[in-house]
Amino acid sequence: MRTVVEVARAGRRVRCVLRAGHLAPRVLEQSGDRVRIALVATGALLLGGDHVRVEVRVGDGVAVELVETSGTVAYHGRGLASSWSADVRVGRGASLLWDALPFVVSDGADVTRTTSLHVHDEGAALLRETLVLGRDGQRGGLLRSATRAVVSGRDLLVEELDLTGGHAVPGVLGDARVVDSVLLAGARPPAADEPRGVVVLDLHGPGALARAVGTAAHVADAGALVDTWRPVLRARPATPEPDDHPCDPDQPTGTTGDDDRSTPCMSPTT
Amino acid sequence: MTAVHPPTSVLFALLADARLPTGGHTQSAGLEPALLAGLAVADVPGYIGGRLATVTRTEAAVAVVARHVVLGDPDERVAGLRAVWQAWAARTPAPALRETSQRLGRGYLRLAHRLWGAHPAVVALDAAVVAERTRPSAERPAGPVGRSDRGQPPRPLVLGVVGACVGLDARQVAQLVGYDDVQTIASATLKLAPVDPADATGWVVAAAPTVEAMAARVAHLTDPDDIPASGAPLLEEWAQQHVRRTERLFSA
Numbered sequence: 001m002r003t004v005v006e007v008a009r010a011g012r013r014v015r016c017v018l019r020a021g022h023l024a025p026r027v028l029e030q031s032g033d034r035v036r037i038a039l040v041a042t043g044a045l046l047l048g049g050d051h052v053r054v055e056v057r058v059g060d061g062v063a064v065e066l067v068e069t070s071g072t073v074a075y076h077g078r079g080l081a082s083s084w085s086a087d088v089r090v091g092r093g094a095s096l097l098w099d100a101l102p103f104v105v106s107d108g109a110d111v112t113r114t115t116s117l118h119v120h121d122e123g124a125a126l127l128r129e130t131l132v133l134g135r136d137g138q139r140g141g142l143l144r145s146a147t148r149a150v151v152s153g154r155d156l157l158v159e160e161l162d163l164t165g166g167h168a169v170p171g172v173l174g175d176a177r178v179v180d181s182v183l184l185a186g187a188r189p190p191a192a193d194e195p196r197g198v199v200v201l202d203l204h205g206p207g208a209l210a211r212a213v214g215t216a217a218h219v220a221d222a223g224a225l226v227d228t229w230r231p232v233l234r235a236r237p238a239t240p241e242p243d244d245h246p247c248d249p250d251q252p253t254g255t256t257g258d259d260d261r262s263t264p265c266m267s268p269t270t
Numbered sequence: 271m272t273a274v275h276p277p278t279s280v281l282f283a284l285l286a287d288a289r290l291p292t293g294g295h296t297q298s299a300g301l302e303p304a305l306l307a308g309l310a311v312a313d314v315p316g317y318i319g320g321r322l323a324t325v326t327r328t329e330a331a332v333a334v335v336a337r338h339v340v341l342g343d344p345d346e347r348v349a350g351l352r353a354v355w356q357a358w359a360a361r362t363p364a365p366a367l368r369e370t371s372q373r374l375g376r377g378y379l380r381l382a383h384r385l386w387g388a389h390p391a392v393v394a395l396d397a398a399v400v401a402e403r404t405r406p407s408a409e410r411p412a413g414p415v416g417r418s419d420r421g422q423p424p425r426p427l428v429l430g431v432v433g434a435c436v437g438l439d440a441r442q443v444a445q446l447v448g449y450d451d452v453q454t455i456a457s458a459t460l461k462l463a464p465v466d467p468a469d470a471t472g473w474v475v476a477a478a479p480t481v482e483a484m485a486a487r488v489a490h491l492t493d494p495d496d497i498p499a500s501g502a503p504l505l506e507e508w509a510q511q512h513v514r515r516t517e518r519l520f521s522a
Binding site: 158170179205209 | 300304309316317319320321323324356357359360361362363364365368498499500501502503504505506507508510511
Protein backbone atom coordinates (compact mmCIF):
# COMPACT_ATOMS: atom_id res chain seq x y z
CA MET A 1 0.00 0.00 0.00
CA ARG A 2 1.35 3.37 -0.99
CA THR A 3 2.06 6.16 1.42
CA VAL A 4 2.11 9.48 -0.37
CA VAL A 5 3.55 12.77 0.80
CA GLU A 6 3.18 15.45 -1.80
CA VAL A 7 3.90 19.04 -0.93
CA ALA A 8 3.69 21.70 -3.58
CA ARG A 9 3.02 25.35 -3.99
CA ALA A 10 -0.44 26.22 -5.21
CA GLY A 11 -0.50 29.89 -5.95
CA ARG A 12 0.51 31.63 -2.76
CA ARG A 13 -0.19 28.63 -0.61
CA VAL A 14 1.49 25.35 0.06
CA ARG A 15 -0.67 22.34 -0.55
CA CYS A 16 -0.11 18.91 0.95
CA VAL A 17 -1.55 15.75 -0.44
CA LEU A 18 -1.08 13.05 2.14
CA ARG A 19 -2.17 9.50 1.76
CA ALA A 20 -1.74 6.76 4.30
CA GLY A 21 -0.51 3.30 3.55
CA HIS A 22 1.52 1.27 5.99
CA LEU A 23 2.68 4.64 7.20
CA ALA A 24 0.39 7.57 7.90
CA PRO A 25 1.74 11.05 7.21
CA ARG A 26 0.71 13.77 9.69
CA VAL A 27 1.57 17.43 9.39
CA LEU A 28 3.32 18.51 12.56
CA GLU A 29 4.18 22.04 11.69
CA GLN A 30 3.96 24.38 8.79
CA SER A 31 5.37 27.82 8.34
CA GLY A 32 5.62 29.56 5.01
CA ASP A 33 7.09 27.12 2.57
CA ARG A 34 8.44 24.83 5.27
CA VAL A 35 6.50 21.76 6.35
CA ARG A 36 7.33 19.13 8.95
CA ILE A 37 5.54 15.88 8.50
CA ALA A 38 5.61 12.80 10.71
CA LEU A 39 5.41 9.30 9.30
CA VAL A 40 3.53 7.14 11.77
CA ALA A 41 3.27 3.38 11.40
CA THR A 42 -0.37 2.32 11.16
CA GLY A 43 0.35 -1.20 12.36
CA ALA A 44 3.16 -3.61 13.08
CA LEU A 45 5.88 -3.23 10.44
CA LEU A 46 7.29 -5.10 8.60
CA LEU A 47 5.68 -8.49 8.62
CA GLY A 48 6.32 -11.18 6.05
CA GLY A 49 4.40 -10.28 2.89
CA ASP A 50 4.32 -6.55 3.70
CA HIS A 51 5.35 -4.28 0.87
CA VAL A 52 5.72 -0.73 2.05
CA ARG A 53 5.93 1.98 -0.58
CA VAL A 54 6.54 5.59 0.27
CA GLU A 55 6.29 8.30 -2.36
CA VAL A 56 7.60 11.72 -1.51
CA ARG A 57 7.20 14.67 -3.85
CA VAL A 58 8.68 17.95 -2.76
CA GLY A 59 7.56 20.68 -5.14
CA ASP A 60 9.62 23.62 -6.34
CA GLY A 61 10.66 26.02 -3.61
CA VAL A 62 9.28 23.94 -0.75
CA ALA A 63 11.24 22.62 2.23
CA VAL A 64 9.99 19.38 3.75
CA GLU A 65 11.22 17.59 6.82
CA LEU A 66 10.07 14.04 7.45
CA VAL A 67 10.31 12.69 10.96
CA GLU A 68 9.67 9.18 12.13
CA THR A 69 8.18 8.35 15.48
CA SER A 70 9.72 4.92 15.70
CA GLY A 71 12.24 2.80 13.91
CA THR A 72 11.15 0.00 11.62
CA VAL A 73 11.58 -3.62 12.53
CA ALA A 74 11.34 -6.28 9.86
CA TYR A 75 10.08 -9.27 11.81
CA HIS A 76 10.53 -12.95 11.11
CA GLY A 77 8.74 -13.40 7.79
CA ARG A 78 7.48 -16.96 8.39
CA GLY A 79 8.76 -17.79 4.95
CA LEU A 80 7.44 -14.64 3.29
CA ALA A 81 9.63 -11.89 1.93
CA SER A 82 8.88 -8.23 2.54
CA SER A 83 9.97 -5.01 0.95
CA TRP A 84 10.32 -1.36 1.75
CA SER A 85 10.76 1.20 -0.98
CA ALA A 86 10.95 4.94 -1.09
CA ASP A 87 10.59 6.99 -4.24
CA VAL A 88 11.59 10.57 -3.60
CA ARG A 89 11.56 13.57 -5.89
CA VAL A 90 12.85 16.98 -4.90
CA GLY A 91 12.16 19.95 -7.15
CA ARG A 92 13.88 23.19 -8.05
CA GLY A 93 14.89 25.25 -5.05
CA ALA A 94 13.33 22.59 -2.85
CA SER A 95 14.78 20.55 -0.04
CA LEU A 96 14.04 17.41 1.89
CA LEU A 97 15.41 16.32 5.22
CA TRP A 98 14.58 12.76 6.23
CA ASP A 99 16.51 11.76 9.32
CA ALA A 100 15.09 8.25 9.37
CA LEU A 101 15.23 6.03 12.43
CA PRO A 102 16.92 2.61 12.38
CA PHE A 103 15.71 -0.16 10.09
CA VAL A 104 16.20 -3.41 11.95
CA VAL A 105 16.20 -6.76 10.16
CA SER A 106 15.31 -9.55 12.59
CA ASP A 107 16.31 -13.15 12.28
CA GLY A 108 14.05 -14.83 9.75
CA ALA A 109 13.24 -11.64 7.85
CA ASP A 110 13.89 -11.49 4.12
CA VAL A 111 13.80 -7.87 3.08
CA THR A 112 14.47 -5.87 -0.04
CA ARG A 113 14.89 -2.19 0.58
CA THR A 114 15.02 0.30 -2.25
CA THR A 115 15.61 4.03 -2.16
CA SER A 116 15.21 6.02 -5.34
CA LEU A 117 15.99 9.70 -5.14
CA HIS A 118 15.72 12.29 -7.89
CA VAL A 119 16.86 15.80 -7.12
CA HIS A 120 16.63 18.86 -9.35
CA ASP A 121 20.00 20.55 -9.87
CA GLU A 122 18.80 23.45 -7.72
CA GLY A 123 17.37 21.20 -5.03
CA ALA A 124 18.94 19.21 -2.24
CA ALA A 125 18.12 16.22 -0.10
CA LEU A 126 19.59 14.88 3.11
CA LEU A 127 18.67 11.29 3.88
CA ARG A 128 19.64 9.08 6.78
CA GLU A 129 19.62 5.31 6.58
CA THR A 130 20.57 3.14 9.51
CA LEU A 131 20.59 -0.55 8.67
CA VAL A 132 20.78 -2.89 11.63
CA LEU A 133 21.19 -6.63 11.20
CA GLY A 134 19.38 -8.38 14.01
CA ARG A 135 17.73 -7.29 17.21
CA ASP A 136 19.65 -7.76 20.44
CA GLY A 137 21.45 -11.04 20.43
CA GLN A 138 20.54 -11.87 16.84
CA ARG A 139 22.66 -12.16 13.72
CA GLY A 140 19.89 -10.73 11.57
CA GLY A 141 17.95 -11.88 8.56
CA LEU A 142 18.45 -11.30 4.86
CA LEU A 143 18.67 -7.76 3.57
CA ARG A 144 19.27 -6.43 0.11
CA SER A 145 19.47 -2.69 0.05
CA ALA A 146 19.71 -0.60 -3.10
CA THR A 147 20.11 3.14 -3.37
CA ARG A 148 20.00 5.20 -6.49
CA ALA A 149 20.42 8.95 -6.25
CA VAL A 150 20.10 11.05 -9.39
CA VAL A 151 20.85 14.76 -9.47
CA SER A 152 19.92 16.78 -12.49
CA GLY A 153 19.34 13.65 -14.51
CA ARG A 154 22.78 12.18 -13.81
CA ASP A 155 23.50 9.27 -11.51
CA LEU A 156 25.17 10.56 -8.36
CA LEU A 157 25.25 7.32 -6.41
CA VAL A 158 24.25 3.79 -7.32
CA GLU A 159 24.89 1.35 -4.54
CA GLU A 160 23.72 -2.06 -3.47
CA LEU A 161 24.44 -3.76 -0.23
CA ASP A 162 23.86 -7.48 -0.35
CA LEU A 163 23.62 -8.52 3.27
CA THR A 164 22.34 -12.01 2.69
CA GLY A 165 25.26 -13.99 4.01
CA GLY A 166 28.29 -13.20 1.91
CA HIS A 167 28.80 -9.87 3.64
CA ALA A 168 30.50 -11.23 6.74
CA VAL A 169 33.87 -11.17 5.03
CA PRO A 170 36.74 -8.78 5.61
CA GLY A 171 36.29 -5.55 3.66
CA VAL A 172 32.54 -5.78 3.21
CA LEU A 173 31.09 -5.78 6.73
CA GLY A 174 33.31 -8.23 8.59
CA ASP A 175 31.58 -8.80 11.92
CA ALA A 176 29.77 -5.46 11.86
CA ARG A 177 25.98 -5.43 12.13
CA VAL A 178 25.21 -1.76 11.65
CA VAL A 179 25.67 0.46 8.61
CA ASP A 180 24.67 4.04 9.30
CA SER A 181 24.66 6.39 6.31
CA VAL A 182 23.85 10.01 5.69
CA LEU A 183 23.48 10.97 2.05
CA LEU A 184 23.58 14.54 0.86
CA ALA A 185 22.46 14.88 -2.76
CA GLY A 186 22.35 18.08 -4.77
CA ALA A 187 24.99 20.04 -2.91
CA ARG A 188 28.58 19.74 -1.79
CA PRO A 189 28.93 19.49 1.96
CA PRO A 190 30.66 22.23 3.91
CA ALA A 191 34.21 21.31 4.83
CA ALA A 192 34.23 19.78 8.28
CA ASP A 193 36.24 17.32 10.29
CA GLU A 194 35.04 13.75 10.17
CA PRO A 195 33.65 12.69 13.52
CA ARG A 196 35.47 9.70 14.97
CA GLY A 197 34.34 6.47 13.36
CA VAL A 198 32.63 8.21 10.44
CA VAL A 199 34.00 8.33 6.92
CA VAL A 200 32.87 11.04 4.54
CA LEU A 201 32.96 10.07 0.87
CA ASP A 202 32.85 13.00 -1.53
CA LEU A 203 30.89 11.65 -4.46
CA HIS A 204 31.80 12.29 -8.08
CA GLY A 205 29.00 14.79 -8.48
CA PRO A 206 27.32 17.29 -6.13
CA GLY A 207 26.88 15.23 -3.00
CA ALA A 208 28.52 13.23 -0.28
CA LEU A 209 27.95 10.06 1.68
CA ALA A 210 28.89 9.79 5.34
CA ARG A 211 29.05 6.33 6.75
CA ALA A 212 29.78 4.56 9.98
CA VAL A 213 30.07 0.80 10.23
CA GLY A 214 30.15 -1.05 13.52
CA THR A 215 29.00 -3.86 15.72
CA ALA A 216 26.32 -1.81 17.47
CA ALA A 217 24.29 1.30 16.80
CA HIS A 218 26.02 3.35 19.47
CA VAL A 219 29.43 2.77 17.91
CA ALA A 220 28.27 3.26 14.32
CA ASP A 221 26.62 6.64 14.41
CA ALA A 222 26.87 9.04 11.48
CA GLY A 223 24.06 11.20 12.87
CA ALA A 224 26.35 14.12 13.62
CA LEU A 225 26.59 14.72 9.88
CA VAL A 226 22.87 15.40 9.68
CA ASP A 227 23.41 18.45 11.86
CA THR A 228 26.63 19.42 10.10
CA TRP A 229 25.10 19.26 6.64
CA ARG A 230 21.65 20.55 7.45
CA PRO A 231 22.53 24.22 6.84
CA VAL A 232 23.18 23.33 3.20
CA LEU A 233 19.46 22.66 2.82
CA ARG A 234 18.56 26.09 4.12
CA ALA A 235 20.92 27.66 1.62
CA ARG A 236 18.81 26.64 -1.37
CA PRO A 237 18.23 29.45 -3.88
CA ALA A 238 15.73 31.92 -2.51
CA THR A 239 12.27 31.81 -4.00
CA PRO A 240 9.36 34.16 -3.30
CA GLU A 241 7.76 33.47 0.07
CA PRO A 242 4.15 32.40 -0.09
CA ASP A 243 1.73 33.58 2.56
CA ASP A 244 2.24 32.03 5.90
CA HIS A 245 -0.72 29.76 5.71
CA PRO A 246 -1.28 26.29 7.00
CA CYS A 247 -1.64 23.45 4.56
CA ASP A 248 -4.88 24.25 2.82
CA PRO A 249 -7.61 22.01 4.18
CA ASP A 250 -9.79 22.63 1.13
CA GLN A 251 -7.41 20.95 -1.20
CA PRO A 252 -7.80 17.38 -2.39
CA THR A 253 -7.51 15.12 0.57
CA GLY A 254 -5.93 12.23 -1.13
CA THR A 255 -8.88 9.96 -0.49
CA THR A 256 -8.43 8.64 -3.95
CA GLY A 257 -8.68 5.00 -4.76
CA ASP A 258 -9.84 2.40 -2.35
CA ASP A 259 -7.51 3.26 0.45
CA ASP A 260 -9.54 3.76 3.59
CA ARG A 261 -6.53 4.89 5.59
CA SER A 262 -5.98 8.06 3.61
CA THR A 263 -5.35 11.16 5.59
CA PRO A 264 -6.53 14.58 4.61
CA CYS A 265 -4.11 17.41 4.64
CA MET A 266 -4.34 18.73 8.17
CA SER A 267 -3.63 21.88 10.02
CA PRO A 268 -0.68 21.82 12.34
CA THR A 269 -1.27 19.58 15.31
CA THR A 270 1.47 20.96 17.49
CA MET B 271 41.95 -3.97 -39.04
CA THR B 272 43.92 -5.75 -41.71
CA ALA B 273 46.87 -6.64 -39.51
CA VAL B 274 46.95 -10.22 -38.36
CA HIS B 275 46.49 -10.35 -34.63
CA PRO B 276 48.92 -12.39 -32.60
CA PRO B 277 47.13 -15.18 -30.78
CA THR B 278 44.81 -13.67 -28.22
CA SER B 279 45.99 -15.92 -25.43
CA VAL B 280 49.48 -14.45 -25.62
CA LEU B 281 48.12 -10.92 -25.38
CA PHE B 282 45.84 -12.00 -22.55
CA ALA B 283 48.97 -13.13 -20.71
CA LEU B 284 50.69 -9.87 -21.58
CA LEU B 285 47.86 -7.78 -20.12
CA ALA B 286 47.78 -9.94 -17.00
CA ASP B 287 51.53 -9.63 -16.49
CA ALA B 288 52.64 -7.49 -13.58
CA ARG B 289 55.61 -6.37 -15.70
CA LEU B 290 53.25 -4.42 -17.94
CA PRO B 291 54.37 -0.79 -17.58
CA THR B 292 51.15 0.56 -16.13
CA GLY B 293 52.15 1.22 -12.53
CA GLY B 294 50.63 -1.93 -11.07
CA HIS B 295 53.61 -2.37 -8.73
CA THR B 296 52.36 0.57 -6.66
CA GLN B 297 49.14 -1.26 -5.84
CA SER B 298 48.06 -3.69 -3.15
CA ALA B 299 44.36 -3.75 -4.09
CA GLY B 300 43.58 -2.31 -0.68
CA LEU B 301 45.49 -5.01 1.17
CA GLU B 302 47.94 -2.69 2.93
CA PRO B 303 45.18 -0.55 4.47
CA ALA B 304 43.26 -3.72 5.30
CA LEU B 305 46.20 -5.21 7.20
CA LEU B 306 46.73 -1.89 8.99
CA ALA B 307 43.06 -1.97 9.98
CA GLY B 308 43.62 -5.33 11.62
CA LEU B 309 43.06 -7.91 8.90
CA ALA B 310 44.83 -11.15 9.78
CA VAL B 311 46.94 -12.80 7.10
CA ALA B 312 44.81 -15.93 7.50
CA ASP B 313 41.81 -13.87 6.39
CA VAL B 314 43.39 -12.73 3.12
CA PRO B 315 41.52 -15.40 1.10
CA GLY B 316 38.26 -14.09 2.60
CA TYR B 317 39.31 -10.58 1.67
CA ILE B 318 39.95 -11.73 -1.90
CA GLY B 319 36.45 -13.24 -2.06
CA GLY B 320 34.89 -10.10 -0.61
CA ARG B 321 36.44 -7.93 -3.32
CA LEU B 322 35.47 -10.31 -6.10
CA ALA B 323 31.85 -10.10 -4.94
CA THR B 324 31.82 -6.30 -4.73
CA VAL B 325 34.22 -3.67 -6.06
CA THR B 326 36.13 -5.98 -8.39
CA ARG B 327 32.91 -7.30 -9.90
CA THR B 328 31.88 -3.72 -10.62
CA GLU B 329 35.27 -3.01 -12.25
CA ALA B 330 35.01 -6.16 -14.35
CA ALA B 331 31.52 -5.23 -15.49
CA VAL B 332 32.68 -1.72 -16.40
CA ALA B 333 35.43 -3.23 -18.57
CA VAL B 334 32.97 -5.65 -20.19
CA VAL B 335 30.48 -2.93 -21.09
CA ALA B 336 33.23 -0.57 -22.29
CA ARG B 337 34.52 -3.30 -24.60
CA HIS B 338 31.00 -3.93 -25.89
CA VAL B 339 30.41 -0.26 -26.57
CA VAL B 340 33.57 0.31 -28.61
CA LEU B 341 32.88 -2.73 -30.77
CA GLY B 342 29.36 -1.52 -31.49
CA ASP B 343 27.83 1.23 -33.62
CA PRO B 344 30.59 3.76 -34.43
CA ASP B 345 28.15 6.64 -33.90
CA GLU B 346 27.35 5.49 -30.39
CA ARG B 347 30.86 4.73 -29.16
CA VAL B 348 31.78 8.06 -27.60
CA ALA B 349 28.43 8.57 -25.88
CA GLY B 350 28.47 4.94 -24.82
CA LEU B 351 31.92 5.22 -23.25
CA ARG B 352 30.85 8.36 -21.39
CA ALA B 353 27.81 6.54 -20.06
CA VAL B 354 29.97 3.66 -18.84
CA TRP B 355 32.38 6.13 -17.27
CA GLN B 356 29.51 7.84 -15.50
CA ALA B 357 28.14 4.49 -14.32
CA TRP B 358 31.54 3.62 -12.88
CA ALA B 359 31.80 6.97 -11.07
CA ALA B 360 28.33 6.62 -9.52
CA ARG B 361 29.21 3.10 -8.36
CA THR B 362 32.52 4.10 -6.84
CA PRO B 363 31.57 6.36 -3.93
CA ALA B 364 35.01 6.44 -2.28
CA PRO B 365 37.16 9.18 -3.82
CA ALA B 366 40.30 7.24 -2.88
CA LEU B 367 39.18 4.32 -5.02
CA ARG B 368 38.21 6.61 -7.90
CA GLU B 369 41.57 8.35 -7.82
CA THR B 370 43.49 5.09 -7.73
CA SER B 371 41.54 3.74 -10.67
CA GLN B 372 42.04 6.93 -12.64
CA ARG B 373 45.76 6.97 -11.91
CA LEU B 374 46.04 3.41 -13.19
CA GLY B 375 43.84 4.28 -16.14
CA ARG B 376 46.38 6.89 -17.17
CA GLY B 377 49.10 4.23 -17.34
CA TYR B 378 47.01 1.93 -19.50
CA LEU B 379 45.97 4.82 -21.72
CA ARG B 380 49.59 5.78 -22.34
CA LEU B 381 50.32 2.21 -23.38
CA ALA B 382 47.21 2.07 -25.56
CA HIS B 383 48.23 5.24 -27.35
CA ARG B 384 51.66 3.86 -28.14
CA LEU B 385 50.59 0.40 -29.23
CA TRP B 386 47.06 0.75 -30.63
CA GLY B 387 46.70 4.50 -31.08
CA ALA B 388 44.98 4.26 -34.46
CA HIS B 389 42.45 1.64 -33.37
CA PRO B 390 38.89 3.02 -33.56
CA ALA B 391 38.32 1.96 -29.95
CA VAL B 392 41.21 4.11 -28.73
CA VAL B 393 40.10 6.98 -30.97
CA ALA B 394 36.64 6.77 -29.41
CA LEU B 395 38.10 6.77 -25.92
CA ASP B 396 40.18 9.86 -26.72
CA ALA B 397 37.03 11.62 -27.91
CA ALA B 398 35.22 10.59 -24.74
CA VAL B 399 38.06 11.99 -22.62
CA VAL B 400 37.94 15.30 -24.48
CA ALA B 401 34.16 15.45 -24.05
CA GLU B 402 34.41 14.76 -20.31
CA ARG B 403 37.11 17.36 -19.83
CA THR B 404 35.08 20.02 -21.59
CA ARG B 405 31.83 19.18 -19.84
CA PRO B 406 30.26 22.32 -18.31
CA SER B 407 31.82 22.82 -14.92
CA ALA B 408 28.46 22.84 -13.12
CA GLU B 409 28.07 19.18 -13.98
CA ARG B 410 31.59 18.28 -13.05
CA PRO B 411 32.86 17.26 -9.69
CA ALA B 412 34.22 20.23 -7.83
CA GLY B 413 35.97 20.59 -4.55
CA PRO B 414 39.27 19.35 -3.30
CA VAL B 415 38.82 15.73 -4.27
CA GLY B 416 40.23 14.21 -7.40
CA ARG B 417 41.22 17.46 -8.99
CA SER B 418 44.46 16.16 -10.44
CA ASP B 419 42.76 13.23 -12.14
CA ARG B 420 39.60 14.94 -13.24
CA GLY B 421 38.93 13.86 -16.77
CA GLN B 422 41.13 10.77 -16.49
CA PRO B 423 39.36 7.61 -17.57
CA PRO B 424 39.30 4.90 -14.92
CA ARG B 425 41.32 1.76 -15.40
CA PRO B 426 38.46 -0.62 -16.28
CA LEU B 427 37.22 1.73 -18.99
CA VAL B 428 40.66 1.73 -20.64
CA LEU B 429 41.07 -1.98 -20.07
CA GLY B 430 37.80 -2.67 -21.87
CA VAL B 431 39.05 -0.58 -24.79
CA VAL B 432 42.42 -2.36 -24.84
CA GLY B 433 40.60 -5.68 -24.67
CA ALA B 434 38.70 -4.68 -27.79
CA CYS B 435 41.96 -3.69 -29.50
CA VAL B 436 43.63 -7.03 -28.90
CA GLY B 437 40.59 -9.19 -29.56
CA LEU B 438 39.71 -10.39 -26.06
CA ASP B 439 36.15 -11.52 -25.60
CA ALA B 440 33.91 -10.20 -22.84
CA ARG B 441 34.61 -13.04 -20.47
CA GLN B 442 38.38 -12.69 -20.90
CA VAL B 443 38.17 -8.99 -20.11
CA ALA B 444 36.31 -9.77 -16.89
CA GLN B 445 38.73 -12.57 -16.02
CA LEU B 446 41.61 -10.19 -16.55
CA VAL B 447 40.19 -7.71 -14.04
CA GLY B 448 39.49 -10.47 -11.52
CA TYR B 449 42.82 -12.22 -11.92
CA ASP B 450 44.75 -8.97 -11.69
CA ASP B 451 43.00 -8.08 -8.45
CA VAL B 452 43.67 -11.45 -6.83
CA GLN B 453 47.30 -11.58 -7.94
CA THR B 454 47.85 -8.00 -6.79
CA ILE B 455 46.64 -8.93 -3.32
CA ALA B 456 48.67 -12.13 -3.18
CA SER B 457 51.92 -10.54 -4.26
CA ALA B 458 51.40 -7.49 -2.03
CA THR B 459 50.98 -9.79 0.96
CA LEU B 460 54.52 -11.06 0.40
CA LYS B 461 55.87 -7.57 0.88
CA LEU B 462 53.73 -6.81 3.93
CA ALA B 463 53.68 -10.01 5.95
CA PRO B 464 55.82 -13.10 6.43
CA VAL B 465 54.14 -15.46 3.97
CA ASP B 466 55.54 -18.30 1.92
CA PRO B 467 55.25 -17.25 -1.75
CA ALA B 468 53.89 -20.69 -2.62
CA ASP B 469 51.09 -20.18 -0.09
CA ALA B 470 50.22 -16.83 -1.61
CA THR B 471 50.18 -18.39 -5.06
CA GLY B 472 47.91 -21.06 -3.65
CA TRP B 473 45.40 -18.34 -2.75
CA VAL B 474 45.32 -17.30 -6.40
CA VAL B 475 44.78 -20.88 -7.52
CA ALA B 476 42.05 -21.32 -4.93
CA ALA B 477 40.33 -18.11 -6.07
CA ALA B 478 40.40 -19.08 -9.75
CA PRO B 479 36.92 -20.67 -9.76
CA THR B 480 35.50 -17.57 -8.06
CA VAL B 481 37.15 -15.36 -10.68
CA GLU B 482 35.71 -17.55 -13.44
CA ALA B 483 32.25 -17.46 -11.88
CA MET B 484 32.37 -13.69 -11.41
CA ALA B 485 33.48 -13.24 -15.04
CA ALA B 486 30.71 -15.52 -16.29
CA ARG B 487 28.15 -13.48 -14.37
CA VAL B 488 29.13 -10.13 -15.91
CA ALA B 489 30.26 -11.19 -19.41
CA HIS B 490 26.79 -10.79 -20.95
CA LEU B 491 26.35 -7.18 -19.83
CA THR B 492 25.92 -4.51 -22.50
CA ASP B 493 24.03 -1.70 -20.76
CA PRO B 494 25.80 0.70 -18.34
CA ASP B 495 22.67 0.76 -16.15
CA ASP B 496 23.02 -2.97 -15.55
CA ILE B 497 26.53 -2.74 -14.12
CA PRO B 498 26.36 -4.18 -10.61
CA ALA B 499 26.98 -1.80 -7.75
CA SER B 500 27.67 -3.96 -4.72
CA GLY B 501 29.43 -1.80 -2.20
CA ALA B 502 32.02 -2.82 0.35
CA PRO B 503 31.74 -0.28 3.19
CA LEU B 504 34.83 -1.36 5.10
CA LEU B 505 37.04 -1.45 2.01
CA GLU B 506 35.94 2.06 1.18
CA GLU B 507 36.63 3.23 4.70
CA TRP B 508 40.11 1.69 4.74
CA ALA B 509 40.93 3.16 1.32
CA GLN B 510 40.06 6.64 2.59
CA GLN B 511 42.24 6.18 5.66
CA HIS B 512 45.18 5.08 3.53
CA VAL B 513 45.23 8.28 1.50
CA ARG B 514 46.15 10.24 4.64
CA ARG B 515 48.97 7.94 5.71
CA THR B 516 52.46 9.25 5.29
CA GLU B 517 54.24 5.94 5.85
CA ARG B 518 53.03 3.33 3.44
CA LEU B 519 54.52 0.87 1.02
CA PHE B 520 51.74 0.89 -1.54
CA SER B 521 49.79 3.87 -2.81
CA ALA B 522 46.51 1.95 -2.48
